[in-house]
Amino acid sequence: MSDQYHHGDLKNALIQAGIEILSKDGLESLSLRSVAKRVGVSHAAPYAHFADKEALIAAIAAAGYSKLYSQLATAQQRSADPLTRLWHTAFAYLQFALDEPDHFRITFSGVVKAEKSYPEYVAQAQRCYALVMGLVADCQMKGLLTGEPLELLTVSIWSSLHGFAQLVLANQLPSALLNQHSIHTIFRIHLQRILQVDPDQLDG
Amino acid sequence: MSDQYHHGDLKNALIQAGIEILSKDGLESLSLRSVAKRVGVSHAAPYAHFADKEALIAAIAAAGYSKLYSQLATAQQRSADPLTRLWHTAFAYLQFALDEPDHFRITFSGVVKAEKSYPEYVAQAQRCYALVMGLVADCQMKGLLTGEPLELLTVSIWSSLHGFAQLVLANQLPSALLNQHSIHTIFRIHLQRILQVDPDQLDG
DNA sequence: AGTGGAATCTTTACAGCGTCAAGATAGTGG
DNA sequence: CCACTATCTTGACGCTGTAAAGATTCCACT
Numbered sequence: 001m002s003d004q005y006h007h008g009d010l011k012n013a014l015i016q017a018g019i020e021i022l023s024k025d026g027l028e029s030l031s032l033r034s035v036a037k038r039v040g041v042s043h044a045a046p047y048a049h050f051a052d053k054e055a056l057i058a059a060i061a062a063a064g065y066s067k068l069y070s071q072l073a074t075a076q077q078r079s080a081d082p083l084t085r086l087w088h089t090a091f092a093y094l095q096f097a098l099d100e101p102d103h104f105r106i107t108f109s110g111v112v113k114a115e116k117s118y119p120e121y122v123a124q125a126q127r128c129y130a131l132v133m134g135l136v137a138d139c140q141m142k143g144l145l146t147g148e149p150l151e152l153l154t155v156s157i158w159s160s161l162h163g164f165a166q167l168v169l170a171n172q173l174p175s176a177l178l179n180q181h182s183i184h185t186i187f188r189i190h191l192q193r194i195l196q197v198d199p200d201q202l203d204g
Numbered sequence: 205m206s207d208q209y210h211h212g213d214l215k216n217a218l219i220q221a222g223i224e225i226l227s228k229d230g231l232e233s234l235s236l237r238s239v240a241k242r243v244g245v246s247h248a249a250p251y252a253h254f255a256d257k258e259a260l261i262a263a264i265a266a267a268g269y270s271k272l273y274s275q276l277a278t279a280q281q282r283s284a285d286p287l288t289r290l291w292h293t294a295f296a297y298l299q300f301a302l303d304e305p306d307h308f309r310i311t312f313s314g315v316v317k318a319e320k321s322y323p324e325y326v327a328q329a330q331r332c333y334a335l336v337m338g339l340v341a342d343c344q345m346k347g348l349l350t351g352e353p354l355e356l357l358t359v360s361i362w363s364s365l366h367g368f369a370q371l372v373l374a375n376q377l378p379s380a381l382l383n384q385h386s387i388h389t390i391f392r393i394h395l396q397r398i399l400q401v402d403p404d405q406l407d408g
Numbered sequence: 409a410g411t412g413g414a415a416t417c418t419t420t421a422c423a424g425c426g427t428c429a430a431g432a433t434a435g436t437g438g
Numbered sequence: 439c440c441a442c443t444a445t446c447t448t449g450a451c452g453c454t455g456t457a458a459a460g461a462t463t464c465c466a467c468t
Contacts, residue, residue: 006415006416006417006462006463006464007416007417031453031454031455032455033453033454034454041418042418043418043454044417044419044455044457045416045417045418047417047455047457048415048416048417049416052455052456053454053455053456108370108371108374108376109374110373110374110375110376112375113375125376129378147397151380151381152381152385152390152393153397155368155371155377155378155381155390155394156364156368156394156397156398158367158371159364159368159371160360160364160367160398162367162370162371163362163363163364163366163367163369163370164359164360165367166312166366166367166370167312167359167362169314170312170313170314171316171317172312172314172333173359174330174355174359176355177355177356177359181356186359189356189360190356190359190360190363193351193357194364208434210433210434210435210444211446214445235424235425235426236426237424237425237426238424238425245446245447246447246448247426247447247448248426248427248428248447248448248449249445249446251426251427251428252444252446256426256427257425257426257427
């Protein structure tokens with residue numbers, strides 16, 4: 001089964017191999033050839049499934065958004081209070097960035113230029129955005145969060161989460177801060193400001 | 205003078221050429237060889253001034269931070285009220301990202317891994333951070349901005365700015381939003397939320 | 409069941425890349 | 439004036455993305 005000329009599910013195997021390389025060896029080790037070698041296939045085999053390297057990266061980025069969605073969805077279930085759910089979701093967002101920095105980076109590297117569209121990536125991105133917007137909407141309805149319209153409030157909060165994660169991954173947090181506090185502590189205070197909430201009165 | 209064997213200021217010429225390539229042809233066109241060719245020098249000449257490609261990128265990133273500092277410093281001068289100055293500075297930050305997206309990206313690509321340090325990059329980064337922190341401190345002192353300690357408040361605000369710029373560059377703002385509003389309008393509302401300020405009552 | 413075409417994968421080839429080693433050139437201190 | 443060092447060139451290596459041509463297998467249609 002595995003030594004066949006036809007692999008069976010090479011496309012997904014290549015995507016998975018790419019994700020593993022990102023996790024194990026980092027972004028600069030991700031090449032079409034390294035991915036093909038890891039799957040045990042010739043270096044030009046990926047071209048049967050991806051137009052070029054950018055197309056593979058788009059697929060890996062889509063998978064990144066998909067995994068991010070899972071993590072956010074799981075975190076979100078851990079409470080009934082909307083604001084608490086948003087709180088946990090935000091931490092899950094940061095955690096994903098910390099756990100898989102290069103997968104996170106590639107997911108938000110801006111694969112979708114104006115020219116090519118990559119519908120799968122766009123779909124996964126929208127699904128993720130919808131999840132966060134749903135949470136924000138719940139908070140908004142219960143008066144736990146002020147601001148309008150909903151889309152702009154969502155973008156504002158997302159920006160604040162995302163920027164923190166990016167700055168951490170880019171090593172831009174002043175080392176003086178990191179000596180005094182853990183990243184999670186700093187993020188907690190950041191969230192507290194952004195969501196205008198006292199973490200002690202959350203219910204989870 | 206320009207056809208000499210010894211260039212005179214090759215190091216800075218290479219950095220400048222790299223910045224121009226980023227601006228004109230984009231990140232994927234930036235290579236040691238393309239930079240060398242643009243300066244009119246052999247493909248291995250850069251190795252007299254940079255240990256490897258990463259070192260050149262670090263220098264370009266440092267120059268990015270330096271230019272960002274200039275733009276922020278200029279914007280900051282345009283008012284007396286601290287909060288208004290912070291407001292304009294934030295817009296200058298976004299504007300730099302929009303004007304030179306790939307230079308901005310490479311500046312925040314996380315060049316400084318734990319191994320190598322690149323002191324020039326770190327210095328420029330700290331200078332920029334200090335400028336923003338100074339502004340935030342002024343606002344804090346006049347009671348225009350609440351939160352403590354100063355360093356955490358600064359990181360929080362910076363994160364929110366940075367995240368917005370990153371999401372815009374990564375094409376992650378929902379297209380529905382971009383159809384209704386300009387990026388500047390969306391950013392204005394974002395800032396309004398983040399700084400808890402009414403833009404109509406700013407004095408500049 | 410057999411066959412033609414399409415999909416998948418391999419092989420070969422090429423230009424461009426980062427990097428290194430060896431040599432050429434030019435400024436500089438003794 | 440001469441050695442020394444910094445700077446730059448040339449040539450080579452293995453890696454990369456990508457294209458073309460050929461091999462292999464699967465599938466649809468008769």
